[in-house]
Amino acid sequence: MGSILFFLSILAIIATWWLSRQGLASKPWLEQGEAAALPNLSVRSAAPATIGLRVFLAVVGSFFALFISAYSMRMQLPDWRTLPLPPILWLNTIMLVLSSIALHGAMVAVRRGERNELKISLIAAGVAALAFLSGQLVAWQQLAGEGYRLTANPANDFFYVLTGAHGLHLLGGLVALARTTEKAWRVPATEHLRLPVELCATYWHFLLLLWLVLLSIWTGWAGEIIDICRQLLT
Amino acid sequence: MAVALILVLVAVGSVVFHLVSPWWWTPIASNWRYIDNTIIITFWITGAVFVAVILFMAYCVYRFRHQAGRQAHYEPENKRLEWWLTIVTGVGVAAMLAPGLFVWQQFITVPDDATDIEVFGQQWQWSFRLPGPDGQLATSDTRLISPDNPLGLNRDDPKSHDDVVIEGGELHLPVNRPIKALLRSPDVLHNFYVPEMRAKMDLVPGQISYIWFTPTRTGTFEILCAELCGVGHPQMRGKVIVQEESEYQAWLQEKVATSFARLTPDTRNGAVVPD
Amino acid sequence: MVDVPLGSAGVVAAPDVEDVELYHPHSWVTKYVFSQDAKVIAIQYSFVALSVGLIALVLSWLMRLQLGFPGVFSFIDANAYYQFITMHGMMMVVYVLTALFLGGFGNYLIPLMVGARDMVFPYVNMLSFWVYFLAVLILVASFFIPGGPTGAGWTLYPPQAITTGTPGGQDWGIILMLMSLMVFIIGFTMGGLNYVVTVLQARARGMTLMRMPLTVWGIFTASFMALLAFPALFVGAVMMLFDRVLGTSFFMPAMVEMGQPLDRNGGSPLLFQHLFWFFGHPEVYIVALPAFGIVSDLISTHARRNIFGYRMMVWALLAIGALSFIVWAHHMYVSGMNPYFGFFFATTTLIIAVPTAIKVYNWILTLWRGDIHLNVPMLFALAFIVTFVNGGLTGLFLGNVVVDVPLSDTMFVVAHFHMVMGVAPILVIFGAIYHWYPKVTGRMLNDALGKLHFWVTFLGAYAIFFPMHYLGLMGIPRRYHDIADMAFVPPSAHTLNAFITIVALIVGAAQLAFVFNLFWSLRHGRNSGGNPWRATTLEWQTPETPPPHGNWGNDLPVVYRWAYDYSVPGADQDFLPQNQPGPSRAAPGAGHG
């Protein structure tokens, strides 16, 4: 359960940091009036949807962290046979990175109010994401073709389930992206596009990060990094 | 008024019930008297807290019930009191935890002179395996299980020749000898539980778990399965028969003889030997 | 979706809280069926959850009938008994208590108590209810399929849960159960995002975190925990579904079932247990924390006294929420896991007792020098303390690893968790319903019926579950439908079992009085006015009762004080609503801080 505990400790640190600025040690009964304590708090307002997305990403993060925990526990049992990574995954990774970069471009464009760049970036991001998903399907086919079927070994189970879950999340993101793209044509003022584009970009970056984590686990790099950290600590 | 009285009755009634009701643990038959003692300590501490809290509540309900003209006292907090209560609680908790962890250390440290036995639970019966004269159990594997090898012994392991297998029967144990029970299941989870021994542990398919205990008095005790294992779960019973050393040896000799007969090479090749 | 910022996180001084554009229901269907109003969604959630609760209650009667009078009811064989306990347990824990506290009370109270017009994502909120409803339908459907519902126990431990020896294991029962749970979790996540973000982003001007009523704190913390804990159940359910349907070996070891080798290999049953309890233990607190919050407010209101040690209460809540993620394996002391984990988990478990105890002290210290009105909600709150303290203390037995060895998987455990997470939260739910019913309907519930309901439920439930501990101490295992032939069980224990059954039936019957009261008072209850309990929190200060769509009329409330200004010296009434500007007051308790 190491990875989920690690993930939760990061969340706990963020929560503690946030709470520490909320005056939890103040004595509310001594303060009256609408603008009571906490004068040093900056007036910063984020849209509810932004906060909502962040909380949602915490949920998704905990889901995958749990899966990874399960993976690392199951891995220690003797019947585990690591499966070879199909090389196409690297191409897919590039596609996902491109998609993320395109969305970042879209975010910059929407901030500057450049509608044409925005439209192009959104389309490019969508195409690259679709390319990633098709590439994942090809990877599945290749693996299945080489006999690494779902039930043959738990390593295969985890590979299919984790790539599947990641793909489903991306698919959900694509629905939101499609709606945003459609808005980019329809809605007159680019200010109204800013929030949805930013949300898409955040989500995409998160899924990219998640994919890199998964990849590093399959390639064994994650294990090596952990070993190095351990040695540094001791 | 009535409310306060009923609260007092609940507190007092619970204590009286605890003291006079006929329902209590079964007389112990193993070395785990420490566990019983820890339970007693816990009963005392928690009982005192329970009674104190309820009586305090009852007093408040009586003393500060609404009456014309009464005004509640405005006091948002009292740091000193709260810290004191926290510390006292911490001490009480530590007083329960410390003996608990101490006994747990004993519970999981098997003495060197313990005899290995195997408890094998399957849907829905208990089987046992005792080491024969060599005092050692052979290795085993779920995949080797077959009608004439019901426990999946590894017959290539020389230690397997004298292992005594008791299928669906009674487990005999000598009194005052530490026993390490290795727990194994070929199908689902089970739990080896003998109330009088106070010990209990799950049998997990795919791994071997263990408990140890020393039977301290002779007699026949019921083995229950304490982990839901399907519809037959409540019927999954067995017996431990704790005997004096001499009786036990006599019983074991007889068993060794019969199981040698069963494990002659012919049987292993599949030929049927009449009993 | 609302794009307009509603206020700002934690900011007190934000000069102008922009008002929200509300969606306006046009037809009866969008107003009462597919409504996006949190209050309507709350009632829908509560109604469905209480109905599921009635089903689970009937199941508990059937189980008790079998236990009390074994052999008399021949249709309750082992098969049926296991199906009943599984459905009863899962329904009660997930589909009743979680749904009621978060979906029901959360939806109703959060927007009103923080001074918002509605949840921040009303559309998602509506979806949340309907997805929950779908989950309930799937669950209930499993009663009507061949093979019936699963009988794996609410813990659904593999391999047993998906093998032939268990009811529904190789039929549809377990599949529907897992699917229903997954659907529930999706629905809950939609709701949970709303509860959390509404508290973060939609608080009225002046509503700092430390001015929030503890009810909001409790529901907020619990929602957050649920968002992080439910994924564990989801992951477990996905993997088990794969094992069951596609033949993978996540949890399935090499097995020989009834003499037949199965084509599985190497899976780990313990892995599932870790995932399950990583969800399962926080789940206990997901149910408990809202109850803690609500009971704090009930006690404070009806004792006319500020909650004692508010800050400590908030800190304890947060501490419990955080700690509850590192105690899960106390459910696995005898599971065959590495025994050295026992040291760690016993220590964390007993540490969590300290903040919990602090909460109890502060509740009873709130009574001290109060002005206690023994209204029905207050009675339920007092009864909650009794049962919660009782159940919490037996938790110290089970958390203390070596003491758990003889007690785990016995009726002691059943008695313990019913006391602490069955009876105690249910008592709070009743108290809360008596307390807030006037706000929801504008009428009071009948008091005499309420008192009758209270006494039978409280004393009855205590009489059911207190003696049960001793059956467990004696060694009677849980999940046994028949203990007739156990050598060590004296005949008197069977008498006790019969007694428990009779009390359980009486308690069950008393719930019908409650249901009757709910419907009868809708029309015949006394008119309550807007603030019958003379309470300070915002929900009682709405311009109209029941609050209409949008809650607050033209202007959002502004908050000037914390939620517990009761019996302030020098004030002309014994409560000062949160949105009342003056009068300024000397601060008496200041000297102590």
Ligand code: HEM
């Ligand atoms: C008066 C009301 C209730 C009665 C009479 C009752 C009775 C029972 C009985 C007889 C069992 C089976 C015990 C066994 O053989 O192992 C049981 C199990 C259970 N009950 Fe209740 N119950 C009640 C209320 C509740 C509530 C409110 C909850 C909510 C938490 C709850 C949660 C459970 C759970 C989780 C199980 C365990 C199921 C399992 O072993 O898989 N019960 N109950």
Ligand SMILES: [Cu+2]
């Ligand atoms: Cu069993």
Ligand SMILES: [Cu+2]
């Ligand atoms: Cu727990």
